[in-house]
Amino acid sequence: MNLLLLLFASLLRKILFFALMFFSFSFVAAQKKVDLISPNNKLKLTVNVNNDISWSVSLNNAKVIEDCTILMEMGEGRSLGKDAKIKSKKTKSYNKTITVQIPNKDKVVNSNYNELMLDFKQQFKVVFRAYDDGVAYRFVDLNKSSKQVNSEGMSLTFPVGSKTYFPKEDSMYSHNERVYLYDKVEELNAGEFCSLPVMFQTNAAKVLFTEASLHNYPGMFLEKSKSASSFTSKFPKYVLEAIPNIEFEPDRNQIISKKASYIAKVDGEREYPWRVFIISDDDRSFVESNLVTELSGDSKLEGEDWIKPGKVAWDWYNANNVYGVDFEAGINTETYKYYIDFASRNNIEYVILDEGWTKSTTEILDDNDVIDVPYLIEYAKSKNVGVILWVLWKPLYESPDKILKTYSSWGAKGIKVDFMQRSDQFMVESYEKIAEIAAKYKLIVDYHGAFKPAGIERVWPNILNYEGVKGTENNKWSKDITPEHNVTIPFIRMVAGPMDYTPGSMRNVNKQDFTKKEDAYGIFFSRPMSYGTRAHQVAMYVIYEAPLQMLCESPTIYYKEQETVDFISKIPTIWDETVVLFASVADYIVLARRKGDSWYVGAMTDWSSREFKVPLDFLEKGNYKAKIFKDGINAIRNAEDYKVEEKVVTQASTLLLKLSSGGGYSAILTKE
Known part of the structure; x- marks a missing residue:
């Protein structure tokens, strides 16, 4: 009997051992x-x-x-x-x-x-x-x-x-x-x-x-x-x-x-x-996605009320090319007063002093002999305009605290840092260090010659924009910036975060001259033109995400195109809500953005003309005044042809969008 019990116990131990081994193996598997x-x-x-x-x-x-x-x-x-x-x-x-x-x-x-x-x-x-x-x-x-x-x-x-x-x-x-x-x-x-x-x-x-x-x-x-x-x-x-x-x-x-x-x-x-x-x-998802934001860290700034997004009158694209004035245009005090006056008259928040204002590109603590930067900053302040100063990354990073403290003491509102061109660890760290020091002196930051946004701007929200995109400035030396390119970048580069594409060109041309059927584009460094219609450019202010958004054209030309400037100046640079209505990568995009009680509709197409019916069911109940900027009936002949119209709409209304080749459409819907 005892022998049987011993044999049974031994057998039971073996069964338990193999069972444990099996379950352990199953757990690991x-x-x-x-x-x-x-x-x-x-x-x-x-x-x-x-x-x-x-x-x-x-x-x-x-x-x-x-x-x-x-x-x-x-x-x-x-x-x-x-x-x-x-x-x-x-x-x-x-x-x-x-x-x-x-x-x-x-x-x-x-x-x-x-x-x-x-x-x-x-x-x-x-x-x-x-x-x-x-x-x-x-x-x-x-x-x-x-x-x-x-x-x-x-x-x-x-x-x-x-x-x-x-x-x-x-x-x-x-x-x-x-x-x-x-x-x-x-x-x-x-x-x-x-x-x-x-x-x-x-x-x-x-x-x-x-x-x-x-x-x-x-x-x-x-x-x-x-x-x-x-x-x-x-x-x-x-x-x-x-x-x-x-x-x-x-x-x-x-x-x-x-x-x-x-x-x-x-x-x-x-x-x-x-x-x-x-x-x-669904291509709409890429433009609507906030995944990079969701996967980025929280702000390290305690107070952020001093960070003011807005639009910028920009000089470098148009080569300070102002005319019809009684002073010699260029990098000098009188020219920049002209830019400041233009910004002030059109409720544009900032003016950038791009390359050329410093004593030299490496001596950046002083202005040069033909421009008085502290005076210009004070003059701009009296006109309710802020001044942003361009600097090269290399000399800035040699003494960032001293330099940014100086700019802040002059009253500058921000810096545009250019020509980083690297993505190694040292360079990535420098983006944050510069932003941190800039925040100490309450300066906003715009990175050019930069990699794409990747979360640093969430931690240091005084970084309002990055370049890292093939944008309007390329019109000065190439034919790369086509409507097809323009309706590709919202689905790819812009998914990472804000992009300093620098829109606003007023010298607009079609793909071909209407009569000769030849390329209508000419490359002029100091007086560049852009492919696509005027309405295509205006729609970028709704579609392209840029808390610090440029107006790239010469103020002289903008004065001649005041109706266009009036429309652009009413479009915000930050948003409360975004809804993408129609989208196809590299073909077209139609979206609506909300700021407060107002909605803004933007549409762009490639070289194919298109029509869209846009139900306005995203609106609240009640009447809205719609101000519309669209391709003119002759935009196919002259890309600068456009039409502005007004109407009353409700959430039961449908907008009919007719986009010319390389065209665009914008609407500002204001609650009455």
């Missing part, structure tokens, strides 16, 4: 594959942890990202992702409300998402989020001894047959101002790379890739790999030495003479940037 679903149940992100960490995404059960393998290699020989072992996982749903300090799209953002946090035994985490309009992930290093990042790997594979709107770069030393090359992914050559944002088009949906919460870390580029449908991450190395480029404008251009083997220095544990994928089968 379950850990290796985890699904994360978006709140609306349309997006599914599947994470796999085996020898590496990878994930894929489906929209409505159709793959839009086949595979994305991620990895960070640290300087201490640590690998975050290779042979990773999950210690724990946590999923949670969030529904937050974000109030945006300087709202270039929506003042209040409802942030609803599901989050998966994977905690690994190797002292790091990977956080995944699924939103209704996209997914994102970031690494979090928990090791207090980390000193550097050697590389951050991301291998991204799309379904076969995918296409891309590819902002191809020639170098990572770049202004990030590119046209978007539309091509099949497999047609790109291995080694070709682009800046961000970049858009991909699969059979099921489009994917916009960019980054957010970029702080003290290099910006990412994306490089075509040898595999037909795959890309890999690419980063500038940490810069050890940069010297002036003696052969080409050494005051602003550099040669990176020494680089480290790593991409970033770090000091222990930290969070890394979010990798952001906006995904939709």
Whole structure:
């Protein structure tokens, strides 16, 4: 009997042992594959942890990202992702409300998402989020001894047959101002790379890739790999030495003479940037998305009432080309008084003194002999106009506190910082340091020669705009700025944040001369023209997001086009609400934005003429006065032809929009 009991006990122990082994194996196996679903149940992100960490995404059960393998290699020989072992996982749903300090799209953002946090035994985490309009992930290093990042790997594979709107770069030393090359992914050559944002088009949906919460870390580029449908991450190395480029404008251009083997220095544990994928089968979603805002940090400023968005009378595009005056035009006191007077008469908040006002481009604490900047700032103040001062990044960053304190003592309201051209860690950190010092002296900031917005502007909301876009200034030396380009950038570059495209050209031309059927465009550096109609340019003030928005044309020309200026001056530069009505990437866009009780409708098209019927059911009850700026009946013959009309509308009304080739449409709807 005792023997039987012993045998039974032994058998029971073996059964229990194998059962525990089975359940342990099942638990570990379950850990290796985890699904994360978006709140609306349309997006599914599947994470796999085996020898590496990878994930894929489906929209409505159709793959839009086949595979994305991620990895960070640290300087201490640590690998975050290779042979990773999950210690724990946590999923949670969030529904937050974000109030945006300087709202270039929506003042209040409802942030609803599901989050998966994977905690690994190797002292790091990977956080995944699924939103209704996209997914994102970031690494979090928990090791207090980390000193550097050697590389951050991301291998991204799309379904076969995918296409891309590819902002191809020639170098990572770049202004990030590119046209978007539309091509099949497999047609790109291995080694070709682009800046961000970049858009991909699969059979099921489009994917916009960019980054957010970029702080003290290099910006990412994306490089075509040898595999037909795959890309890999690419980063500038940490810069050890940069010297002036003696052969080409050494005051602003550099040669990176020494680089480290790593991409970033770090000091222990930290969070890394979010990798952001906006995904939709509806092109309207990309313009409406607030995902970069949602994934960026909170403001570090205690009081922000001094930050004043607005419009700017800008000099450089028109080469200070004023005429019909009794003084010699140029970079001098009288010319800028003319700009200030124009701004004051038209309720334009700012004037920029662009390149040329300083003693030299590297001696930026003093003005030159023909211009009295402190006097001009006082004169502008008496006219209720603020002055923004242009500076090169390099001399500014040599002594930023002293320089910005001086500008503030003169009464300047902001700075326009130009020619950064780099995305390495040192440069990214400098954006924040300059913004922080500028905030101390209550100065707004406009970054030119810059990378795209990636969350720094949320933390330092005195950064009102970035360039990083191929904009109007290119009219001075190229024919690249076409209506097709103009209706591409809202879906790609503008998704990252505000863009200083600098609209407002009054010298408008069609694709071809109406009679000779020849190219109507001529390149003139000091008197540039723009492709597309006058109404196309005006619509940019509604469609393009820019809390600091330029008027690029000469005040002399604007005085001759006062009706156009009167319309533009009534359009805000920040918004409470945005609704996209019709949209197709690189073809057309129609949207409505609200500021207070008023609504603003904007529409732009490529070289194809189009018609849209726009129901005004987004309005509140009651009558609205509609002031409309649209293509004239003869805009196809003369791109400067337009018509302004007024009517009364209600939420039951429908606007009929007739857009000429390269045309546009704007309406200001004011509640009566």
